[in-house]
Amino acid sequence: MTQEPPTRPRRATLADVAARAGVSVPLVSIVMRDVPGASDATRERVKKAADELGYRPDSRARMLRSSRTQLIGVVFGVQHPFHGDLVSGLYSAADAAGYELALSAVTPGRNEERAVASLLQDRCEALILLGPTLPTTELANLADRMPVLVVARPVRSRVVDVVRTDDAAGIQLAVDHLAELGHSRIAHIDGGRAPGAAERRRGYREALDRHGLDDALILPGGLTEDDGAAAARRLLAASPRPTAVTVFNDRCATGVLDVLRREGVSVPGEMSVVGFDDSSLARLSHVALTTVAQDAERITALAVSRVIARLDGHPAPDEREQVIAPHLVVRSTTAPPRPGLRRPAGPHPACDAGPLPLPGPLG
Amino acid sequence: MTQEPPTRPRRATLADVAARAGVSVPLVSIVMRDVPGASDATRERVKKAADELGYRPDSRARMLRSSRTQLIGVVFGVQHPFHGDLVSGLYSAADAAGYELALSAVTPGRNEERAVASLLQDRCEALILLGPTLPTTELANLADRMPVLVVARPVRSRVVDVVRTDDAAGIQLAVDHLAELGHSRIAHIDGGRAPGAAERRRGYREALDRHGLDDALILPGGLTEDDGAAAARRLLAASPRPTAVTVFNDRCATGVLDVLRREGVSVPGEMSVVGFDDSSLARLSHVALTTVAQDAERITALAVSRVIARLDGHPAPDEREQVIAPHLVVRSTTAPPRPGLRRPAGPHPACDAGPLPLPGPLG
DNA sequence: GCTTCGACCTATAACGTTCTAGGCGTTCTT
């Protein structure tokens, strides 16, 4: 009902609660932290007073006083869907361990340096960086000051911890699956210089070797749907045309699927497609993409526990790099090859009765 | 080269810098804040000492001492792509005004209450909530303590500021565009109880009225691709079949597009589709969705300036709700209707030479 | 030559919390 609050009420402090409960300030602190040192009767009284005043602890004062801030800084890309899953996992893992998260986003107008700098000011005890692009030397410098853990990017450094998916093994799962279905001409659309892309290329090559398939076909791709669309056109032009393809990630695979469908190439009838990430995209029932799932929950749990171990002064483990096995999620974009259904390359006439959309003016 | 740093070096404080520069602590503070009260020579000396020690101000101590924390709390959904755009905009707007952002994410395992509670502990001066689902009474309670601004959701309250897109006007732009192209049977796939959905339904009805089109067709939709896919099937079954459809958002529209293409309905030949959000999805060249763009930059700039005005004690403006006009981005999913190309409803046989993907086992 | 002033600097006290040291009573040892 206050039309315009002339003066905002000062927030209640420990002193206010102490005065109201008729005890000393430190005792209120003891009660609020649930540490031993107060009788049950007093606890009751203090908590009641705190409730009545709407007391909320001031985390800044708390952190200033106690050397431990119980704060883990997290740098993430606000645009990247998978980072959303990781942040979710980090929250629950940190929460379970009694730590808080300080989020700092990388945006088109805010680079990683700034994101990290703001976390440093906040007196985080440790840093978790999701898919950072900072040079290794920068990361090493940071690691001098505090534990630094990198997720989803291999880092050649003895001072930085790494938790990442076993990218090579993931692609191998995909190739194994396709080979078991009977495919022998399997292509790979790669991710260029993206984190993990090199590993996935290697996994593809090794898996083909293992199955005795020697006609590897690696097409330049990328991270986006557009990259996938472009790669798909090259894929269709390849001769002999592959019957299956593993794609760097789900976004890129979506672009591949779109072009295939538009060109009248049935999926999975004429072309099986496997993605990577198990993003929400892949799970959509109308996409239903067979894909390699990164175990975000294990990755984040491990990241947090590793960082905390480091904070607790545990000695560095033998391997600074933890590699998490992914698993394959089979949906509807993979099936045995059907040579009988092969049609001549090129767009299917009936499906193009309507004009193909032109490139958008604002592309 | 230190294999295992036995003791992490304590962070440099003002006192350390003061000792090294041979001056008092407050003077160092004066220099670091760039406020008058020190000679140029001393400034030089102090800054040099700070540099050598790698001094970084402790934002916690700073905020504790000065009543102003210069901190704006932001609650956002880590899964929602458009929130990413908003967060980006908020960062630059806050930065320009000399404020910091404290991010708190809503995740599947972390609801809005918790997200808000953690920001309250951080002693933010104000709160910006992106598309919150908290009940109005909760929002009003918060607004008692501090300025609260809600983005992208209409709130019926006299104490909460709101900045949002003019949803009704956005759909009207879409309908105007379609009507100008010559469409007369225009359907709308709605967003159910999602924020803004009611406004967009209203805009759709009003626009149809304005163009003298009386056969409104509103199909239940939702926020996701799956919702769009389901709605698209109902759309195709409608008789007479509409030649154009406006969809609640881009994600949902993507599901619509997918079903249309799969069923052999050419876009935009037989069906024009307009989305809402201008998300990165819509911009993909192989999607090229005509869509209503929300002006994230203006929304965020306005949100920040409004919140800061409130902090500066400026009187409440007449309207607590600021409504931002959206604009239409025409891409390739809209064109004049082509009755000549109409085919009987139902899947096009040739396009189904391969089996349609079954619903994924993991849905 | 005494004030007045301004430029520069310092001492001290906060901010809200937690840590350390202790002070009482009561109960357990021996």
Place this chain on the structure above:
DNA sequence: AAGAACGCCTAGAACGTTATAGGTCGAAGC
């Protein structure tokens, strides 16, 4: 029965910073 041990509580200091109130010193004013 004296001391140790414990449970409960308080006083005072500390965390790193900034706000307030001076203090010193040379120059300017009369």
